[in-house]
Amino acid sequence: MADNGEDKDAAYRICDGDYVVLKRGDIYKAAQIQAKRKVVFEKLWFFLDKAVGELYGTSFEILPGGALKPHAAKQVVGVSDKDGKEVGTDNRNISDDGKSQKLTRDDIETLKEEGLTGQEIVQQLIDNSATFKNKTAFAQEKYIKKKKKKYDSSVTVLKPSTRILAMMYHGREPGKICHLRYDTLAQMLTLGNIHAGSKILVFETCAGLVLGAVMERMGGYGSLIQFFPGGGPTRAGMESFGFPPHFHQTLHEFPLCKVNALLAGNLKAEEESPEAVVDPQEEVPNRAEGQGEAPKETQEMEVREGGAEDDDSKEKARQEMRRENKVQERKVKNDERRKKLVATAALLEGRNADGLVIASRFDPSSVLLCLKSFLAPSRPFVVYCQYREPLIECYNKLREQGGAISMRLTDSWLRHYQVLPNRTHPVLLMSGGGGYILTGTTVATETAKAKATQVKEEEPASKRIRLEEVDSESTTNNPA
Numbered sequence: 001m002a003d004n005g006e007d008k009d010a011a012y013r014i015c016d017g018d019y020v021v022l023k024r025g026d027i028y029k030a031a032q033i034q035a036k037r038k039v040v041f042e043k044l045w046f047f048l049d050k051a052v053g054e055l056y057g058t059s060f061e062i063l064p065g066g067a068l069k070p071h072a073a074k075q076v077v078g079v080s081d082k083d084g085k086e087v088g089t090d091n092r093n094i095s096d097d098g099k100s101q102k103l104t105r106d107d108i109e110t111l112k113e114e115g116l117t118g119q120e121i122v123q124q125l126i127d128n129s130a131t132f133k134n135k136t137a138f139a140q141e142k143y144i145k146k147k148k149k150k151y152d153s154s155v156t157v158l159k160p161s162t163r164i165l166a167m168m169y170h171g172r173e174p175g176k177i178c179h180l181r182y183d184t185l186a187q188m189l190t191l192g193n194i195h196a197g198s199k200i201l202v203f204e205t206c207a208g209l210v211l212g213a214v215m216e217r218m219g220g221y222g223s224l225i226q227f228f229p230g231g232g233p234t235r236a237g238m239e240s241f242g243f244p245p246h247f248h249q250t251l252h253e254f255p256l257c258k259v260n261a262l263l264a265g266n267l268k269a270e271e272e273s274p275e276a277v278v279d280p281q282e283e284v285p286n287r288a289e290g291q292g293e294a295p296k297e298t299q300e301m302e303v304r305e306g307g308a309e310d311d312d313s314k315e316k317a318r319q320e321m322r323r324e325n326k327v328q329e330r331k332v333k334n335d336e337r338r339k340k341l342v343a344t345a346a347l348l349e350g351r352n353a354d355g356l357v358i359a360s361r362f363d364p365s366s367v368l369l370c371l372k373s374f375l376a377p378s379r380p381f382v383v384y385c386q387y388r389e390p391l392i393e394c395y396n397k398l399r400e401q402g403g404a405i406s407m408r409l410t411d412s413w414l415r416h417y418q419v420l421p422n423r424t425h426p427v428l429l430m431s432g433g434g435g436y437i438l439t440g441t442t443v444a445t446e447t448a449k450a451k452a453t454q455v456k457e458e459e460p461a462s463k464r465i466r467l468e469e470v471d472s473e474s475t476t477n478n479p480a
Helices: 105-113 118-127 137-151 162-172 182-191 209-218 256-264 267-272 280-303 306-349 364-374 389-401 446-477
Strands: 019-024 027-032 038-041 044-047 059-062 068-070 154-158 198-204 222-228 251-255 355-359 380-385 404-411 436-442
Touching (some): 019 038, 027 162, 118 137, 162 209, 182 209, 182 436, 251 256, 256 306, 355 364, 380 389
Parallel strands (some): 355 380
Antiparallel strands (some): 059 154
């Protein structure tokens, strides 16, 4: 604590409403802390609001009733303290026949009902194992690790970051992020030259993970323009980061279907017509309501008698009021959407963006050739695809069209290693592939073409001047 009473670790403490990532072993899950909200994670349920006030990275023990108790220190039951531990020389004489454990399943369930923690249950299993003392130190650690994973009911609360969320999505739902691996995402951020104060263009269909990674790297400074297909952008992954409000002020959105109109200069003409901005999804329910209200009102009128006419007129007035309110709200939303679209178009009209990042399940060739027009010269672009063939086609089209240099098509390779005393070796299971990346740098093509045509036009002009001088000299020397 500081001298003035302020907490120096306040920024690293868990608060109500924060987005966090839960970890148990190699399994991750994103969640938001809300009061009295039950969270289910790996067949365990608990209340996350019990973790409010603790530091990020704290491991909690799940108590009966869903309460969380922070671990004072991570105490691992094992053979790290070898003093007084009996360790065997080899495992040749140990037979896995299932008879070495004295505790039965019913005994273990009884221990759980008595309120024993996971570490205490693991210790009971060790004490009642007839072959544990005869195992080698490595085999004992493997046995303890296996039992802790099964019976230890603890969870760790982590602060969201690009690496943690990328590992979470790649481990649980890789199809949602186009099988984008976290090391490939790190290369994209580096090759795209993402930094604070820059203007970056992003087109992705990875549940908002790439968008959130770019926002985190920019730190809330600069401009970030997201192109999206369909009716609206998908930002579930970006929201899991839990960015502060000033981060969202740098984020802009622009529909991909209006890019050609913006390049052709016809966007303003389209936006002047109010019909182009009305959301058809909002219009359909209102029509259905109008069609469904008439028969209902007719039936009510048949049943009611003279004294109910006043109530009917009041009900009609209320319905008309609600309908007007919906129309007014829709009009306000359309005006806000139009203003945001015009503001984003103003940012794009300068065509001075500092970088372009594409990670989509769509064909990257047409998207890259279209969005590359908004980049300033000598700016990087990065295109990710799960497969190699679309990027090869994109590479060939860029070579034919021009406007890009230093193009490279690469793939990433990742393998984990176990680093332990006398047991350092590559992990047997590894990721089959992390996708492919096409990178390059934009160049100015119109200036070069203009200079080339200017040189071609100047040469004949100089020759004509020389011919005129020769003709004038010949006429002076030979007067009529």
